[in-house]
Amino acid sequence: SAATLDVRSRLQHGSKNEQVKLLQKELNSVMNAGLTVDGSFGSKTKAAVQKFQTKYGLESDGIAGILTAGKLNVVYSADNNYVIVNDDDLNVRTKPSADSTKLGTIYMGDAYATYGTATAASNGRTWYKIKYKGQDAYISATYVTKNGIFLDLSEQTLRVYKDGKLKLEAPVITGRNGNNGTIAHKTPTGKYLFYKSNKKTPAVLRGTSDDGSRYERPVDYWMPFITSRGIGFHDASWRSNSQFYDKNTYLTNGSLGCVNMTSGNAKQLFDLITANIYVYVFN
Numbered sequence: 001s002a003a004t005l006d007v008r009s010r011l012q013h014g015s016k017n018e019q020v021k022l023l024q025k026e027l028n029s030v031m032n033a034g035l036t037v038d039g040s041f042g043s044k045t046k047a048a049v050q051k052f053q054t055k056y057g058l059e060s061d062g063i064a065g066i067l068t069a070g071k072l073n074v075v076y077s078a079d080n081n082y083v084i085v086n087d088d089d090l091n092v093r094t095k096p097s098a099d100s101t102k103l104g105t106i107y108m109g110d111a112y113a114t115y116g117t118a119t120a121a122s123n124g125r126t127w128y129k130i131k132y133k134g135q136d137a138y139i140s141a142t143y144v145t146k147n148g149i150f151l152d153l154s155e156q157t158l159r160v161y162k163d164g165k166l167k168l169e170a171p172v173i174t175g176r177n178g179n180n181g182t183i184a185h186k187t188p189t190g191k192y193l194f195y196k197s198n199k200k201t202p203a204v205l206r207g208t209s210d211d212g213s214r215y216e217r218p219v220d221y222w223m224p225f226i227t228s229r230g231i232g233f234h235d236a237s238w239r240s241n242s243q244f245y246d247k248n249t250y251l252t253n254g255s256l257g258c259v260n261m262t263s264g265n266a267k268q269l270f271d272l273i274t275a276n277i278y279v280y281v282f283n
Contacts, residue, residue: 004073007157008171008245011064015041023064026076027052066244067264070169080113081164083128084150086191086280087143096120096127096138103137108282109150111161112139149194149225149269149279151259153187156247158233158259160272167272170265171244173236176254183210185256187231192279194225198232199273205234207256221266225279233259235266 005026009019020039027033033048046062053060056071064072085108094101096118106112112130118138120127126141146164151157153174160168178184203222207230209215217238224232236255243249244262261269 004076004169005064005069007066007069007073007169008247009064009069010066010245011041011069013041013043013046013062020045023049023069023072026072030072030075031055066171066241066262070265073169074166077166080166081146082111082161082166083114083130083139083141083144083146083164084111084148084161085109085139085143086145086148086278090139090143092130092132092137092139093127094137096129097122098140100138103132103135106132106139108280109152109159111159111166114164117141145278147277149277151187151279151281152283153189153250153281154283156250158261158265158269160269162272168265168268170261170268171247172233173239173243173260174250174254175231175257177251179251182252185254187255187257187259187281188226188229189281189283192225192281193276194223194273194279195276196273198225198227199223199270201270203234205230205258209256219266220263221270223266223270223273229257231257231259233261233266233269235263236260237263 005022011020011023016039020041021037024035024037027048028035031048031052035045035048049064050060050062053068058067085106089105089107091105092103097120115129118127127138128141130137147162150159156172158170158172174187175185176182200222202220205217205219207215219234222234
């Protein structure tokens with residue numbers, strides 16, 4: 001959501017934009033940085049970024065890149081208890097009842113902080129209270145979850161939630177879309193149960209390229225979630241960082257279906273998977 005930093009924004013000394021305002025706001029919140037929220041990345045903002053990086057064991061380069069922005073969003077969101085839509089779409093209502101006025105629709109992967117629950121008078125079902133466009137609203141608990149790996153193909157972003165807490169937000173590169181004459185290997189949408197016993201470190205990925213040649217690629221972290229097709233999350237050290245910063249890489253230069261991650265993000269995901277967890281892949 002627009003309320004937190006874009007993990008692809010890569011902000012550094014001299015940057016001037018709305019993302020810098022979000023960066024300053026988040027640093028003020030989690031580090032008591034006392035920055036002026038003016039959207040201008042100066043030496044004070046850089047020092048605050050470095051202080052944050054040092055505190056959380058990140059490379060202290062003063063640049064808010066993929067790992068720093070992702071970690072900052074996680075820490076900034078730590079007070080929120082989220083429920084995440086795990087159905088195609090969900091109506092937002094004025095009261096905890098399907099008969100009440102509809103305020104709007106929210107979609108798969110949308111996360112909302114909750115402010116308690118309410119019980120429907122008619123059938124005793126649970127509803128979550130949320131803020132929607134500035135007002136109190138309700139969504140049915142039947143179509144939300146507090147746990148899961150949410151992979152948004154159109155945004156090329158992965159978010160992991162455990163017990164209602166955001167634990168990881170990362171850019172990814174998924175299967176190529178077949179644009180510009182390339183052969184399509186789209187990462188399949190759907191809901192998949194990822195068995196933690198299937199994760200491996202290190203591993204060697206083997207397969208056949210489009211030209212028929214065989215390949216063997218060693219990876220540090222292998223996390224298959226569609227085992228029948230050999231599709232999973234893994235680090236892709238052969239990719240440059242700039243490929244992860246470009247949201248459109250997957251259209252022509254995506255994977256053969258797997259979900260490529262930076263090494264740092266792949267390690268974080270690997271460490272987070274301590275139990276079986278559902279993976280939701282959607283557009």
